[in-house]
Amino acid sequence: MLAALIGYLGDFDLAEESVAEAFATAARRWPAEGTPASPVGWLVTTARNRAIDRLRRDRVLAAKLRLLEATRPAVGEDEVDQNEIPDERLELIFTCCHPALATEAQVALTLRAVGGLATDDIAHAFLVPAETMKRRLSRAKTKIRDAGIPFQVPAADRLPDRLDAVLTVIYLIFNQGYSAPGEAGHLAAEAIRLGRVLAALLPGHPEPRGLLALMLLHHARRRARLSGPDGQDLVLLADQDRSQWDQRQIGEARAILAGITASRGPYLVQAAIASLHTADSVDWPQVAALYAELAALTGSPVVRLNGAVAVAEAGDPAAALAIVDGLRLGQYAYWHSTRAELLRRLGRGAEARAAYQAALPLAGSEPERRFLRQRIAEC
Amino acid sequence: MQYALLIYTEPKVMESLSEAEREALSADYYALRDQPGVLGGAGLQPVTTATTIRLAAGQPLVTDGPFADTKEVFGGYYLIEAENLDRATELAALVPALRLGGAVEIRPILGQAS
Numbered sequence: 001m002l003a004a005l006i007g008y009l010g011d012f013d014l015a016e017e018s019v020a021e022a023f024a025t026a027a028r029r030w031p032a033e034g035t036p037a038s039p040v041g042w043l044v045t046t047a048r049n050r051a052i053d054r055l056r057r058d059r060v061l062a063a064k065l066r067l068l069e070a071t072r073p074a075v076g077e078d079e080v081d082q083n084e085i086p087d088e089r090l091e092l093i094f095t096c097c098h099p100a101l102a103t104e105a106q107v108a109l110t111l112r113a114v115g116g117l118a119t120d121d122i123a124h125a126f127l128v129p130a131e132t133m134k135r136r137l138s139r140a141k142t143k144i145r146d147a148g149i150p151f152q153v154p155a156a157d158r159l160p161d162r163l164d165a166v167l168t169v170i171y172l173i174f175n176q177g178y179s180a181p182g183e184a185g186h187l188a189a190e191a192i193r194l195g196r197v198l199a200a201l202l203p204g205h206p207e208p209r210g211l212l213a214l215m216l217l218h219h220a221r222r223r224a225r226l227s228g229p230d231g232q233d234l235v236l237l238a239d240q241d242r243s244q245w246d247q248r249q250i251g252e253a254r255a256i257l258a259g260i261t262a263s264r265g266p267y268l269v270q271a272a273i274a275s276l277h278t279a280d281s282v283d284w285p286q287v288a289a290l291y292a293e294l295a296a297l298t299g300s301p302v303v304r305l306n307g308a309v310a311v312a313e314a315g316d317p318a319a320a321l322a323i324v325d326g327l328r329l330g331q332y333a334y335w336h337s338t339r340a341e342l343l344r345r346l347g348r349g350a351e352a353r354a355a356y357q358a359a360l361p362l363a364g365s366e367p368e369r370r371f372l373r374q375r376i377a378e379c
Numbered sequence: 380m381q382y383a384l385l386i387y388t389e390p391k392v393m394e395s396l397s398e399a400e401r402e403a404l405s406a407d408y409y410a411l412r413d414q415p416g417v418l419g420g421a422g423l424q425p426v427t428t429a430t431t432i433r434l435a436a437g438q439p440l441v442t443d444g445p446f447a448d449t450k451e452v453f454g455g456y457y458l459i460e461a462e463n464l465d466r467a468t469e470l471a472a473l474v475p476a477l478r479l480g481g482a483v484e485i486r487p488i489l490g491q492a493s
Binding site: 098100146147148149150152154158 | 380382461462463464465467468485487
């Protein structure tokens with residue numbers, strides 16, 4: 001609904017205020033007069049008419065009003081059919097994830113405008129004061145208006161790049177929810193919902209479906225991922241209680257992956273890897289091959305690090321250690337802990353212990369630090 | 380909408396060009412000036428000619444050199460008319476400075492009816 005209004009008005013704030021007014025009017029009138037035949041249509045039309053009233057009152061925007069009235073005449077509130085409301089969610093998503101906005105603003109704006117989350121809720125999930133988030137959203141909306149960021153789906157030649165930005169934003173939202181399940185846990189489900197919307201709106205593009213499958217596969221394991229009285233301990237994949245996995249989500253992800261035969265982008269390859277991880281017995285050589293495919297697509301050293309883990313699991317920890325030692329990721333906790341794990345398996349206990357200790361100050365969360373301390377004690 | 384395309388270049392790169400390369404570059408700048416949507420613009424003399432003035436204790440203080448001492452310097456601008464930021468970006472992508480490691484800042488002009 002908000003998407004339709006923003007598309008019509010080209011103004012986030014005016015659209016939000018008008019929608020709020022329309023809901024307030026509905027709350028007053030529907031109990032007495034009955035719910036209209038098309039409630040959403042009624043709300044959109046009412047919001048649209050309220051917006052036009054506001055613009056009419058605002059003489060500075062007289063020119064804009066003339067334009068509006070010339071192109072789309074105001075209609076009676078009971079005359080609309082819901083099917084006439086254009087679905088402009090895709091335009092809204094691309095506007096919110098426009099590269100001329102800072103990534104943190106893209107994330108916040110997508111959650112607010114597309115996801116419909118409250119500003120306070122977004123602030124809480126990203127651990128920033130509500131005032132900061134309010135300013136961040138307000139600055140982004142002002143830039144969209146004043147810099148002329150268009151409300152449209154990019155042209156075909158620009159679409160792949162712009163789609164990457166949208167996928168990144170949705171995956172960032174998911175990871176925020178996944179890595180901080182306490183404050184932001186609901187963001188993971190919200191990201192999956194956004195992923196579904198995007199996949200449905202862009203049926204010709206396989207990568208949104210790849211991202212959706214990837215998120216479903218991670219999310220399916222959320223209950224088995226942490227243990228201990230307060231969910232403080234990280235449980236490695238091999239040690240997870242599989243009866244806690246959400247088989248419905250895993251099945252949905254596998255069905256998505258099975259339905260795609262086109263060339264694979266990074267999200268699809270990651271989803272294929274995650275899918276192999278949920279098999280009863282993991283095909284590690286195949287996982288290692290997929291990581292090699294992903295590394296070729298992304299050129300990422302972190303991907304090569306993950307590939308090394310698969311090489312070790314496939315039975316060759318010495319070859320894995322050689323890969324890891326060739327990567328310059330000394331600032332990354334997982335590089336140290338992976339080295340430590342490989343050294344431990346190769347029977348080089350003292351070096352393993354030193355590597356676990358190097359990982360400790362770089363670890364990002366308390367469950368990770370607890371896991372590392374446990375390993376240090378065992379070495 | 381109207382936008383200013385503010386062009387930033389590296390003086391070192393400009394100085395390293397041959398006479399022929401400089402002429403070709405200049406021709407590219409003039410060609411862009413004739414693109415539809417380009418309303419005007421100007422190129423500036425090298426930054427070594429810059430003079431900066433500010434107020435110090437209420438009195439004008441004139442100093443030699445540009446406002447900001449950075450590797451890239453402001454070298455000129457185009458004024459363009461474009462439907463939205465995406466169209467403005469397409470025009471900005473044609474600015475020759477980009478090929479030489481420079482950058483173009485796209486700024487909407489103040490005081491337009493939006």
